[in-house]
Amino acid sequence: xxxxxxxxxxxxLYGMLLFMLSSGLTLIFGMMGVLxxxxxxxxxxxAYFAYTVGSVTGFWVALFLAPILVGMIxxxxxxxxxxxxxxxxxxxxxxxxxGLAYVIDExxxxxxxxxxxxxxMPDSLDFTLFTMFGIDYPAFKVFILAVSVVMFVVLYxxxxxxxxxxxxxxxxxxxxxxxxxxxNVPQVFMxxxxxxxxxxxxxxxxxxxxxxxxxxxxxxxxPIVFVVVVLGGLGSVPGALIASIVIGVLQTLALSVDFxxxxxxxxxxxxxxxxxxxxxxxxxLRLAPVLPFLLLVLTLIFRPRGLMGKREA
Numbered sequence: 001x002x003x004x005x006x007x008x009x010x011x012x013l014y015g016m017l018l019f020m021l022s023s024g025l026t027l028i029f030g031m032m033g034v035l036x037x038x039x040x041x042x043x044x045x046x047a048y049f050a051y052t053v054g055s056v057t058g059f060w061v062a063l064f065l066a067p068i069l070v071g072m073i074x075x076x077x078x079x080x081x082x083x084x085x086x087x088x089x090x091x092x093x094x095x096x097x098x099g100l101a102y103v104i105d106e107x108x109x110x111x112x113x114x115x116x117x118x119x120x121m122p123d124s125l126d127f128t129l130f131t132m133f134g135i136d137y138p139a140f141k142v143f144i145l146a147v148s149v150v151m152f153v154v155l156y157x158x159x160x161x162x163x164x165x166x167x168x169x170x171x172x173x174x175x176x177x178x179x180x181x182x183x184n185v186p187q188v189f190m191x192x193x194x195x196x197x198x199x200x201x202x203x204x205x206x207x208x209x210x211x212x213x214x215x216x217x218x219x220x221x222x223p224i225v226f227v228v229v230v231l232g233g234l235g236s237v238p239g240a241l242i243a244s245i246v247i248g249v250l251q252t253l254a255l256s257v258d259f260x261x262x263x264x265x266x267x268x269x270x271x272x273x274x275x276x277x278x279x280x281x282x283x284x285l286r287l288a289p290v291l292p293f294l295l296l297v298l299t300l301i302f303r304p305r306g307l308m309g310k311r312e313a
Contacts, residue, residue, distance in 0.1 A: 006135065007256040008249060013141050015248025016148035017207050021221060022228040022240050023155055024199030030235025031168050031192050034082065035090060037097040039200055040222035041104035046070050046201025047208025047217065048112055051119040059122035067201040074197025078190045086189075101218065109215045116214035144206050151199065155237045168192055169235075227292045231299050233306030242307055247292050254288035 025039045049069050054062035077100065085096045121140045129139040159165035167188060171178050175185045204217075211217065228247060232239030299306060 002135075003256055004253075005132065007253050009132075009137070010256075011249030011252030012245060013144060013210075013248070014252055015245035016145055017203065017210065018224065018228055018248055019241050019244035020148050020151060020203035021200055021207065022225045022232075022244060023151060023237060024196035024203075025225055025229050026196075026232065026235060026237055026240045027155075027168075027192055027199070028196040029229050030233075031171070032189050033090070034086070034193070035094045035097065036193075036196075037094060037222070038077075038101040038104060039097075039196070040218040040225060041101045042070050042074060042197040042200040043204040043207065043221060044108060044213075044215070044218040045073065045104065046204025047119065047213040048108060048117070048204075049201065050205040050208065051112075051117050051213055054119075054122075059124075063202075063205055066205050067198040070201025070204075071194040071198030075190055075194035077197075078193035082193065083186060083190070101222070105215060105218060112215075114215055116212050119208050119213040121209045140209065144210060147202070147206060151202070152237065152241055155199075159237060224292050227296045231295055231306055233308040236306065236308040239306055239308030247295065250291050250295075251288050254291060 021040070021043050024042075025036060028034050028036050028039070046066050049066040050059070050062040053065050053069075057065070081100070082093065082096060085092045121138075125138075125140040125143055127139050128136040129142050130137050159169065167178060167183055171183070171185050171188045171192075178188070179185050207221075208217070224247070228240055228243045231247070232241070232243035
């Protein structure tokens with residue numbers, strides 16, 4: 001019981017971290033139709049900027065400054081690079097952001113080195129908030145949950161309850177009408193891209209402490225972000241939240257609770273010489289890394305618009 005309870009709690013925490021990273025891509029991918037393969041690299045920049053700024057100003061100032069710096073870089077990338085590539089279609093966009101990811105990764109290795117940096121939680125959050133089943137739960141993890149919940153509420157209100165949200169959503173489907181109403185559509189896209197990158201940077205500020213801040217962090221988190229966006233549905237912030245929690249809980253349970261299909265369905269006998277025997281008798285620890293991408297494939301086959309999306313991936 002203790003293992004399951006902590007697995008669910010840690011799965012929720014991991015899921016909310018995924019949401020912090022994927023929410024920005026939900027905006028960019030869903031509202032602009034841009035396949036930003038460099039999104040996880042902006043997440044990494046957020047962690048490194050917070051580490052550098054925080055070493056001078058402290059964590060709380062870095063918590064606000066680092067996402068702003070990442071957002072400014074995102075705005076420059078859209079204005080002077082992506083905007084000129086966008087008119088040529090999705091393939092040039094993909095290649096541009098794919099190359100940008102490698103450029104950012106190399107620059108990070110050049111400036112901060114190839115080994116992890118000592119980016120640690122602030123002393124003000126380095127204490128036990130509560131104890132469950134005799135195990136201490138740190139306040140910093142609850143802080144991550146609180147930041148992600150605030151992010152979700154702000155995004156939801158922005159997109160659903162404000163005039164700016166209506167303009168953002170209309171700029172993709174009806175750009176000519178939005179422009180005729182006096183709005184600068186390219187500038188709207190620039191701000192959407194900047195906000196999406198800033199959200200990724202905010203995820204890096206807290207994720208870099210909880211996980212690890214090193215040059216490979218973008219490569220580790222990048223693929224799973226697209227799984228969240230597709231599973232949740234393009235442009236759907238609530239869908240991204242649900243998908244993040246589902247993936248986080250499933251992966252954490254698979255890593256914490258050792259089980260297999262053979263153990264769950266013990267009454268069913270499968271010959272070890274059959275084609276499916278490897279999968280049937282494989283333990284959950286080996287299946288955990290595959291689960292998100294299995295969900296991605298099944299989603300694209302049976303429900304291409306995702307859980308709460310209105311258009312297909």
